Amino acid sequence: MAAYVASGGDFNRDTDYITTRITADGRDGYPVEPGRYRLIVARACPWANRAIIVRRLLGLEDAISIGFCGPTHDADSWTFDLDPGGVDPVLKISRLKDAYLKRFPDYPKGITVPASVDVRTGEVVTNDFAQITLDFSTEWTAYHRDGAPDLYPEPLRDEIDEVSRRVYTEVNNGVYRCGFAGSQQAYERAYDRLFAALDWLSERLRNQRYLVGDTITEADVRLFTTLVRFDAVYHGHFKCNRHKLTELPVLWAYARDLFQTPGFGDTVDFVQIKQHYYIVHRDINPTGIVPKGPELSGWLTPHGRESLGGRPFGDGTPPPPPRESERVPAGHGAG
Template sequence: MSENTSGSGYVEAEFTRDSKYISDRITADGSSPWPVEPGRYRLVVARACPWANRAVIARRLLGLEDVISMGLCGPTHDERSWTFDLDPAGRDPVLGYERLQEAFLARDPGYSRGITVPTMVDVPSGAVVTNDFPQMTLDLSTQWTAHHREGAPDLYPEHLREEMDEVMERIYQEVNNGVYRCGFSGSQRAYDKAYDRLFTALDRLSDRLEHRRFLMGGQVTEADIRLFTTLARFDTVYHGHFKCNRQKLSEMPVLWAYARDLFQLPGFGDTIDFPQIKEHYYVVHADINPTQIIPQGPDTSGWLMQHNRDQLSDRPWGDGTPPPPPPAGERVPADHGPGGIGHR
């Protein structure tokens, strides 16, 4: 089981993702049983997971750290669940759980689907509200506006939503899920098809970004968050572990400069934990890596190289401002960032 791959299967040797999530929403208008309420919900994530990384970035950019608490699972898990093995005594200090599975069973004692991150948990009941990761970040932008920090960027501008939705769907199908389609292919034919599909999409994105700083123009949006979390893992795990090896990201000039630009913005690169990312993929995917040996490379110091993308636009936050540094308890260890060498 990896991030949201639990329940995934092979159809004619092609990887398919189980996308049936608990789809409840937390809303501001009373249209759901879960109202927007500061302090009521806990966002459970794992730094290794690209889907969870989206929620971490959005929460940070919008300034919701004091409104929605965050629980961190460790980078590895077994067939049952993600675990809170990074916390003292191996229990989440707010929920009291050892395993995220406990929150799903509190919601449904017969729950038998994937235990995935990110998950939003109702603290009073200890039950899962939703693990619908695509909707979750959009709701952080649209339902929690009363609690956004002063200067929070508009990550989902209303006038761009129709085009953004199309762009984000293509990114999900062709890139976010595309790397998994390569890595979990069950035949040479399925892999070859997935490989061609992935790099065709990356080439098109490179063309789109050649003369615009971000996917939707001159400022950061949710679309950039969704692409970034895959690009941030590309050379570290997808290039080798998932056989996405036509080129490294660092050999694709436009996408590499774009990814470095985002990485160097507050709220993006400071959420990336390279050792946890490697430990997750190389240990959990024992069917792909039976020895579970974690590679020492690649060198990640290049993420801090100059990118010159600011020549295309000097207002990455639009009318907003950059987020402040993360709370002390949520900071990635310094040796787990660019150029770090630490394993857990």
């Protein structure tokens, strides 16, 4: 069983990812090419959820296939438990680790999602989750759907990057810093940092609909995947319990606004999210019991954020409904 709690007190995430990029000019040896790459994700994982959302918003389904790992994994690898026989139907592997070892036989780090895999060779290309979504927006433009939004508009990139950095360090990673703290002092420091950032976000979003500009950007995608997991997991499991999301009026309305936007809430599988955290993190939850709650119907209630203006997709249009093979199973969402 893997250990997640930081033995030294403060949790520090290993951010040394495979930085190879898939680009239009192929400068790293992996050119943009429809059908060549498979995006491996797990609905449970917030970092992977970003990639699922961006791929769908941009309409890259025909260009980049997707494979879903199950919600739980052992200390060794994410696995394809959801597929017949436990084998990915395209890569023909049962463990994502196989794709990592195919390229790096002595790969020393954890096997993470999302990961882009070269279907031709079966080798992992990258697991750099932050760069994957930016490259979807900037390198795969020739294969975006008609009406795809600009999630990383050039005039706003500096501000998007600045906001995203703070969201990452203080919120996306901040909840883990609370949950994996190895001492009371480390936990309390992390707790104070997290809620200071949530207070800052509440003020920022009080009078503007989105984090940067008047449309949905990469920054909103990155914040959403943490907020949507907050009450189901982080409030209790990670002890981020000053307030529930539902008790933070601005952020709760903002999160509902995004959840009800096509491409966001229809990618969220609350059952798998809870199974992942409560079953995998046995050093935090030794019984492996998965909580029955919280009640989810509130995600579909009116949010009132339209009054702030803004155009969710800018000059673009909402994505069509998800494909049948990519839909969240019935009973796993908020409906």
